[in-house]
Amino acid sequence: MIQHWNTVIEYLAEKEQTSGNYDLAILAGNSLPYLADELIHLYEDGIVENMMLVGGIGHATPFLQKNFKDLGVQVSGPSETELYLDYFQQRYQLEKELFLIETASTNSGENARFALNTIKAAKLNPTRVLLLQDPILQKRIKATFEKEWQAVNPVFTNHVPIIPYIKAIENSILFENEKLKF
Template sequence: MSEFNAFLKTQNDIDAVNAISAFLAFKDIPQASSPPVDLVIHAGNAILETAQAACKTALEANCPLLFSGGIGHSTTLLVETVRAETLLPETHLEDRSEAEIFGTLASEVWKFPREKLILETRSTNCGENATFTKIRLTELGLEPRTAILFQDPAMQLRTFVTFQKVWQDASCTTVFYSCPTFIPHLEMRDGIVTYAAGLPSGLWSPERFMSLIMGEIPRLRDDENGYGPRGRRFIPHVEIPSEIEVAYQHVHELLKNHGNAKDRVLT
């Protein structure tokens, strides 16, 4: 039986998780009347679907694609996924940054032109994704007016506001768009709680998914413990709707005694 069933028992439990997930997978994409896209940025994670979508978007926009990601907490999972899919030889995986792995996938597997690839290979967290991306673009003399961000959907909102924060004092004004490749959604089928049909394969383990989404809400809060202006000042103020706080508290109670999920939620 799915590990989700260890945490989630009722439809109300599932609805609470789905509400949090949808809130985090913030979507703000260019409209037909928007200026042309100058740059697509993909922040490192372990979900291949996000990088492939970033490639497709950059191809359609005929613009550069920047992969941001060093060797961090998602790298091992990314390597395992690429290895399981037999997409790259082992020599392209050993001691490689997430940006290097995705860059190789983009050019060798998804046929993205090498000359339009930019790699940022030092960052190990969301804040560094933004900071080191800005430094890399400055080194190249690039000042994008518009950029679309791709990230793990559970971190899409935080990535979006972090990039806005880092760029607020930039010499150029960059308009960022947020493009979650999909919105994680759970459903109950034959008494088993699982990912909804139609989502990509190779998603997070249930425990990892729960720990990710539950770890995001405290970070987004603008209080002494959060990442907002009244806390660590990593991000601007984010308004968390009351219904999301209610959903968070509901799921928080469900996870109090469950291993790694509990550890991430309560720290």
């Protein structure tokens, strides 16, 4: 049974090979703090030129707050973007001016639409974009961005550092990697 779950999870994660440099990496709102660290590593390693955070107050917001708290990090801000910005300032001493930000979206469709509006306002024209999102939403976020950004037509690549494979189902789902808390 667990292998069937893991097959579906792998399909939804749609992990792709990344190579070379990217004009932009977009971290879409989610509940997984490790993705924030992954975004910064991509930037520090020179893989991405620009970073964008998209996400307002949505279904994942209370889980993101709890997961930061479980890590011993006290973050504040109403939106997922603002929670991540507070974390980046505390952990990496990075100011919000380093990021393109969008704080109003509440779902994948709005993530893509509002991100595009932000890119246009910043007068950027990215051709290669990395997408970071909760792995089980990765396939959906990529399809949504491709649809919403048709007019500017960049190449989107899913960046999935960890696929959340399940190792047991008891009273709750147990993941192989402890970084994964939904």
